[in-house]
Amino acid sequence: MEAEQLTGLEADLEELTFPATGTAVVASIGDREIESVEGSYSLEELVPETDEETFDSPAAVRVQVQxxxxxxxxxxxxxxxxxxxxxxxxxxxxxxxxxxxxxxxxxxxxxxxxxxxxxxxxxxxxxxxxxxxxxxxxxxxxxxxxxxxxxxxxxxxxxxxx
Structure with missing residues (x-):
């Protein structure tokens, strides 16, 4: 993932209140596109849309999508x-x-x-x-x-x- 994408993603993540559920992350920024060497993905393709999945911090979401x-x-x-x-x-x-x-x-x-x-x-x-x-x-x-x-x-x- 490129540095400028991480910066944009970080900015989007900072708008959320953590801990945050997968449902909250997807609802808020699920349409955010992320480029990787493997292709382009929307955040909603990579984060489980469920209240059972909880992210403690923006870093936890970033690790998930890397x-x-x-x-x-x-x-x-x-x-x-x-x-x-x-x-x-x-x-x-x-x-x-x-x-x-x-x-x-x-x-x-x-x-x-x-x-x-x-x-x-x-x-x-x-x-x-x-x-x-x-x-x-x-x-x-x-x-x-x-x-x-x-x-x-x-x-x-x-x-x-x-």
Whole structure:
């Protein structure tokens, strides 16, 4: 993300009161366009539109949008998780999912992120079909399967190497 975009985004974020929910961020500045090396995204494509997602500061929103592919995948998962009854999507589980997406991105940074989308879709499907969040271990295992199926080596001492 370019410095001038961050400055503009920071100015927009400073207008919000923090902590702010994803719903409040999207309602206020969701149409803000953000350019990255991966393309152009509106903020609403990267921030979950839910009261369950809370940002403590403008910096937290900025961190969310700096990795647009991971943010878009997490948005899908977080929004799908809000349909579950009596389910706590803990901070540690969110971070484990996020790390899995980040590791998928790192395996082949030049690809079109099919692996990230496949895992995001898989998680959302599990939420819909089984009405529960898959464990972080199950997500990592599925991500490793996707990698191996697509010809990427994943060793046992790596995050995805389950």
């Amino acid at each position: 990795r647009p592919t991971v943010a878009a995948a997490m948005k899908q998962v977080v929004e799908a998780s809000t349909t579950l009854q009596n389910t706590d999507f803990s901070w540690t589980q969110r971070r484990a999912y996020e790390k899995t997406f980040t590791e998928l991105k790192a395996i082949d940074p030049d690809d079109d992120d099919d692996g990230i989308q496949a895992i995001s879709d898989w998680i959302v499907e599990r939420i819909r079909d089984e009405e529960t969040l898959p464990t972080s271990r199950a997500v990592r295992r599925e991500a490793a399967n996707v990698c191996r199926t697509n010809g990427y080596q994943v060793s046992n001492d790596e995050w995805l190497g389950i």
